[in-house]
Amino acid sequence: MPMKGRFPVRRTLQYLSQGDVVFKSSVKVMTVNYNTAGELSEGARKFVFFNVPQIQYKNPWVQIMLFRNMTPSPFLRFYLDNGEQVLVDVEDKTNKEITEHVKKILGKSKEMLEREERERKKLSHPATFGPKKYHLRECICEIEGQVPCPAFVPLPKEMRGKYKPAVKNEA
């Protein structure tokens, strides 16, 4: 059976990478208190069901804890590394509104993300080749404009090591 769960799309990489909430580095813990019944908690429930996996995927080092049926109204609480706690009331809000709110107060802005992306790109040069872990291409034969790999296209006779001394012997 390939699909598991009620909404297996939540487990796909494409869905997870579509999450756009990347927390600032000062956010360490996120806590969600919500109720499993009740109209007012509906947005929080949907948030936990659909959006929390995306957030965790984008922030693997943030600890996320879920508490059910402990308080009468749902809320989110963020613990920053300087000891500050940020309380977000989510009663009677849809899950989209909640994500927008969270992104606004504690998410990295688009320019910041782009800047980080550019910094990361600067570290590695795309023109070099080597082990697949660090470079895009492994051998010089994979680079366009270079001599193709002799495994697929045999080299012309003059470039092969066998024929040079043979030609020299003949001459």
Added chain:
Amino acid sequence: PGPFPGLCPGWSPRAVPARGRKTRHDPPSKSKASRVKLPPPVDPEELLVVLERYRQHRLVLSALRAEFRAEVLQQKREERLAAQGSVEEQEEHRRLMAWNDEENARQQRRREERARKEEEEQKRRKLEIAEKQARKMEAFLEEKEKEVLQLQEEAKNFITPENLEARIEECLDNPRNYNFAIDKDGRIVKRTVLS
């Protein structure tokens, strides 16, 4: 390649086995019975000098490496701190926290509104129910009153042992004719004569 002197490249990575004819399990030959294997000769002064030079070289190199490593780490840490604790960032953070507090206050007000409305609804419903109950009670009482009065009325026409004789005489004196005919249109005809 192979053990061909002309065509074997000198930089072949594959190691050529040096054992030759015998395997490692064969005993050494008789001509090697008196062979004494000595370690290579070493000049003690030269050894000391060389070792000292190597020690100093390695010391200096590792110190340099540690120095550079520490420098790079320090730079990275400073960069990170600068990115984190800059004044604009803190300002921004405070502004966002204030906005969040406002949002919470708004939510609080909305919640209070909702609670108030709920309370009013409850009160209204309670009142309605009470009214309905009262009305029902009234209607019931009225019904009962009517019944009692009706009964009182009927009690006047009851046959008691006292007027039994009189009633019997009355009935015998006025014979009632219950016969009637009905046609298909539903018209009643009372023409039969009592005999």
